[in-house]
Amino acid sequence: MVESISMMEAPRIVTEVPGPRSREMLEKQDKYETASRTYTRFFRMAVDRASGSTVMDVDGNIFIDWFAGICVLNLGHNHPVVRAAIERQLDRLVHINEVPTEARVRFMETLLSTLPGSLRNRAKVMFTVTGADACEAAVSLARHVSKGRTIVAFGGAYHGVAGHIVGATANWHYREYAGLSAQDIYHLPYPYTYRFPVRMAEEDVSKAVVDMLRYLIRDPYSGAGKIGGVLVEPVQGEGGYIVPPKDFLPMLREVTEEEGIPLIVDEVQSGVGRTGKIWASEHSSVTPDIMCISKSIGGGIPTSMIAYRPEYDEGLPPGFHLGTYRGNPLALAAGEAILSYLKSSDLLPRVQRDGRKILEMFQEATERNPKLGEVRGLGFMIGVEFAGKDKRPEGEYVERLKHALFQNGLMMHSCGHYGNVMRFMAPLTIEDELVEKGMEVFERESRKLAGK
Numbered sequence: 001m002v003e004s005i006s007m008m009e010a011p012r013i014v015t016e017v018p019g020p021r022s023r024e025m026l027e028k029q030d031k032y033e034t035a036s037r038t039y040t041r042f043f044r045m046a047v048d049r050a051s052g053s054t055v056m057d058v059d060g061n062i063f064i065d066w067f068a069g070i071c072v073l074n075l076g077h078n079h080p081v082v083r084a085a086i087e088r089q090l091d092r093l094v095h096i097n098e099v100p101t102e103a104r105v106r107f108m109e110t111l112l113s114t115l116p117g118s119l120r121n122r123a124k125v126m127f128t129v130t131g132a133d134a135c136e137a138a139v140s141l142a143r144h145v146s147k148g149r150t151i152v153a154f155g156g157a158y159h160g161v162a163g164h165i166v167g168a169t170a171n172w173h174y175r176e177y178a179g180l181s182a183q184d185i186y187h188l189p190y191p192y193t194y195r196f197p198v199r200m201a202e203e204d205v206s207k208a209v210v211d212m213l214r215y216l217i218r219d220p221y222s223g224a225g226k227i228g229g230v231l232v233e234p235v236q237g238e239g240g241y242i243v244p245p246k247d248f249l250p251m252l253r254e255v256t257e258e259e260g261i262p263l264i265v266d267e268v269q270s271g272v273g274r275t276g277k278i279w280a281s282e283h284s285s286v287t288p289d290i291m292c293i294s295k296s297i298g299g300g301i302p303t304s305m306i307a308y309r310p311e312y313d314e315g316l317p318p319g320f321h322l323g324t325y326r327g328n329p330l331a332l333a334a335g336e337a338i339l340s341y342l343k344s345s346d347l348l349p350r351v352q353r354d355g356r357k358i359l360e361m362f363q364e365a366t367e368r369n370p371k372l373g374e375v376r377g378l379g380f381m382i383g384v385e386f387a388g389k390d391k392r393p394e395g396e397y398v399e400r401l402k403h404a405l406f407q408n409g410l411m412m413h414s415c416g417h418y419g420n421v422m423r424f425m426a427p428l429t430i431e432d433e434l435v436e437k438g439m440e441v442f443e444r445e446s447r448k449l450a451g452k
């Protein structure tokens with residue numbers, strides 16, 4: 001384990017929040033930047049620096065970070081291993097289009113060595129830039145392979161916001177597979193047992209969803225059209241940190257295999273160690289046909305990619321999916337260092353062990369909270385859903401809680417269909433002490449707001 005680099009005095013609040021210097025910078029930001037910003041609505045500060053699992057604002061307040069840039073910083077801010085890899089690469093070059101560099105080749109070799117099942121050391125890699133871009137490429141590839149146009153996704157899914165601009169690109173061949181209109185998508189319910197829309201025993205939920213999928217594929221009058229691929233998050237992220245029942249992904253794998261339909265697993269948020277294995281799919285021993293990878297793979301430098309079955313490469317024309325910045329050398333140097341670290345350190349077993357412990361801590365912290373709905377999670381992907389009588393979502397309570405936590409030096413974000421789920425997504429390297437101190441703040445403020 002690398003030595004702790006967090007600012008251990010966190011949470012340290014020395015001014016009102018936001019402090020005077022933060023307010024000044026926030027005002028300037030308001031003046032220059034779009035009103036459509038989201039995070040600055042609840043994290044009201046200007047940042048000076050960050051290290052490990054802590055962030056310092058320009059007024060000297062230090063926050064515990066349970067946010068990690070939305071799972072972008074799985075090793076924490078400024079991790080020495082990541083930093084050294086980026087610095088080494090900086091001395092060589094920062095950008096080149098597609099031609100091989102040592103960073104690119106070493107990254108692919110390391111990535112391939114981590115992939116599940118038959119993808120291991122065999123998959124092909126296509127670089128993209130953002131999570132959404134990786135999902136776009138995955139969908140285009142699945143359609144190319146299957147010759148189907150409709151993609152099946154799931155309620156609560158988040159795969160990014162992109163996909164229309166290809167329609168304005170004049171060269172028609174780019175539009176043959178890319179771009180998803182609402183008519184091209186069919187959403188099935190995710191096996192979200194706490195809020196499954198049909199009343200049934202929890203153990204039957206996966207089968208119900210997969211039976212519906214089979215019906216969509218097989219019945220020419222289902223209305224779904226020819227299915228070109230199934231796109232799924234192995235643990236749902238923005239939808240509410242929902243861990244599906246254990247049998248769901250294997251059943252999904254079985255039916256897609258039977259029907260010859262590509263299974264796309266979106267590991268953008270759940271991947272790179274977040275759930276205690278490098279890939280969340282590994283928990284259910286499922287091998288996707290196409291995997292979408294982003295966020296923590298670049299250690300904070302934007303990059304993404306898909307890894308897919310090598311057979312899918314057949315007949316793929318040059319420029320099938322394009323973008324100027326695909327495979328940035330700094331990001332790939334960071335990614336290689338991160339994956340090597342995950343493979344060789346004791347971090348992943350720790351995430352599994354501590355993930356269970358932290359989940360129990362959340363259960364204890366919310367034990368007598370009348371607004372608690374459910375605590376669930378896998379590894380360091382833990383969701384605390386707040387709901388009142390008859391599961392009425394407590395979105396407003398969660399908004400107020402998020403604000404109160406921040407005022408007290410804890411950065412924690414929400415998610416869920418109704419914005420009523422608090423999510424724990426701290427860096428995997430977080431010190432026990434910062435988990436305990438954060439949990440004290442969480443318990444105290446959540447009780448206070450619930451009047452308990």
Ligand SMILES: Cc1ncc(COP(=O)(O)O)c(C=O)c1O
Binds near residue numbers: 131133159238269270
């Ligand atoms: C599972 C998943 N897929 C795709 C995306 C989109 O990634 P990006 O915001 O980089 O486009 C996200 C972003 O949160 C995500 O959680």
